[in-house]
Amino acid sequence: MQPGSSNTPLHNLGRALGDARRAKGTSRLVAAKETGLAFEELAAIEEGRARPKLVNLVKLLIFYDLPPKMILKRLGKADREVVQLLARIAPIYYLYEVERDKAS
Numbered sequence: 001m002q003p004g005s006s007n008t009p010l011h012n013l014g015r016a017l018g019d020a021r022r023a024k025g026t027s028r029l030v031a032a033k034e035t036g037l038a039f040e041e042l043a044a045i046e047e048g049r050a051r052p053k054l055v056n057l058v059k060l061l062i063f064y065d066l067p068p069k070m071i072l073k074r075l076g077k078a079d080r081e082v083v084q085l086l087a088r089i090a091p092i093y094y095l096y097e098v099e100r101d102k103a104s
Contacts, residue, residue, distance in 0.1 A: 002075075016071050061093055068087075071086060
């Protein structure tokens with residue numbers, strides 16, 4: 001199966017991230033600028049052509065205000081690779097939430 005095909009874990013993760021961006025009402029250009037990703041990199045992630053680096057996935061989830069567990073809900077039955085990826089970043093995301101709540 002090709003990385004960009006519609007049934008790969010990367011494609012499904014990318015689609016969920018793109019849905020989150022659209023739900024926030026922002027463009028790829030704005031999301032890329034706000035998170036420090038190159039526009040082309042964000043497009044490749046959302047289209048399932050690239051696996052996001054952990055740091056970039058954290059940046060996107062924080063910008064979209066989307067906890068890792070919500071990505072899993074959106075994906076339904078997630079691939080083991082995606083579950084492991086989200087499990088690795090969950091503590092980082094939740095530490096950010098704690099610090100953000102302290103600051104408010």
